[in-house]
Amino acid sequence: MNNVEEKLKELIIKKYGSLKFFSSVVGIKYTTLDSMLKKDIGKASVSNVIKICKELQIDIDALAEGRIEKKMKSAADISIAEDIFLQKYRALSAYDRDTLSYLSDRLLDKVYEIREEPVRYITKPAFWASPSAGTGNYLWDDIPMTEIQIPATKASESADFVLRVNGRSMEPKFNDGDVVLVKRADAVDPGKIGIFVVNGEAVIKECGDGILHSLNPDFNDIEIKYDDSVKCLGEVIGKLN
Numbered sequence: 001m002n003n004v005e006e007k008l009k010e011l012i013i014k015k016y017g018s019l020k021f022f023s024s025v026v027g028i029k030y031t032t033l034d035s036m037l038k039k040d041i042g043k044a045s046v047s048n049v050i051k052i053c054k055e056l057q058i059d060i061d062a063l064a065e066g067r068i069e070k071k072m073k074s075a076a077d078i079s080i081a082e083d084i085f086l087q088k089y090r091a092l093s094a095y096d097r098d099t100l101s102y103l104s105d106r107l108l109d110k111v112y113e114i115r116e117e118p119v120r121y122i123t124k125p126a127f128w129a130s131p132s133a134g135t136g137n138y139l140w141d142d143i144p145m146t147e148i149q150i151p152a153t154k155a156s157e158s159a160d161f162v163l164r165v166n167g168r169s170m171e172p173k174f175n176d177g178d179v180v181l182v183k184r185a186d187a188v189d190p191g192k193i194g195i196f197v198v199n200g201e202a203v204i205k206e207c208g209d210g211i212l213h214s215l216n217p218d219f220n221d222i223e224i225k226y227d228d229s230v231k232c233l234g235e236v237i238g239k240l241n
Helices: 003-016 019-026 030-038 046-056 060-064 080-091 094-114 154-158
Strands: 121-127 145-151 161-164 179-184 193-198 201-207 211-213 230-239
Touching: 003 019, 003 030, 003 046, 019 030, 019 046, 030 046, 046 060, 121 154, 154 179, 154 230
Parallel strands: 121 161
Antiparallel strands: 121 145, 161 179, 179 230, 193 201, 193 230, 201 211
16 A cells, blocks of 8 residues: 555544445445555546545645645635635634634534444344244244344344244333344343243243243233243343334
8 A cells, every 4th residue: 555545544534434434425435445545546537536535625636646635725716605704703813713613623523423324234043933832842943034134233243143022021121023132042140031932932031030020010920830841042132123
C-alpha cells in the first residue's frame, strides 16, 4: 500500500468507523473501495475518486500528487447564505466564536450518531416444531430444521439456534409466535429461562427448585417428579424483535 492510500484509509476509518460503512455512504462497492486502497488509487476510475474526495472534503488535485489536503473553498463556491453567516461569525467576539464552534461540534456528533452502519445478517439453524410427545427422548433429527438469516447482534452471535414459542405460558416476556435465541447448555441457573424436554415434549420455562415455572399466572408450573425424563437443551438469551 502506498503512503497516500494508507493515509486515506486512516482518514476514512477515523471519520466513519469502517471502510464498509464509508462505502455505503459514498456509493462505492466495498470490494472496489478496498481494492482502490490496496493498490494505486491513481489508477482508479475518476468518478470513484471524485466521490471519495467530495465526501471527505479533500482536494482532488492534491490527492493526484500524493497528498491529502482539505479542499479550500473559493469565493465562487460560497453561497449567499454561507457568505451572510460568515459575516455574522466575523462580527462575534472570540468567546462567542468558541461557543458557536462548541455547538457545531455537538450538532455534528448527533449527525454521525444517526449514520448507523447497515444491518448485517447472520445465518442460524431454526427449529419450528416440538418432537412427538411421549417418546422419552429428544433428538435433533426428530424435528424439522431450516436455516434463516437474522440481524447480527451480540445475543444472536452467541446463539446456537432459534426456536419459535408456541403458547402463552411465558407471557408477557415471551408471546406466542416469538422467535427466541437459544445458546446450547446442559443446565441453566435457577431464575434463568431455558428450553427443556420433559417426557419428550419441548417447553420454554423458567428454571425453579424442582419446578419449571410459567411466567403467566394463568398457566400451571411443571412439577418435576422423580421418574420424569428431563433434559435441558439450552438457555434463552434473547428474542428477535
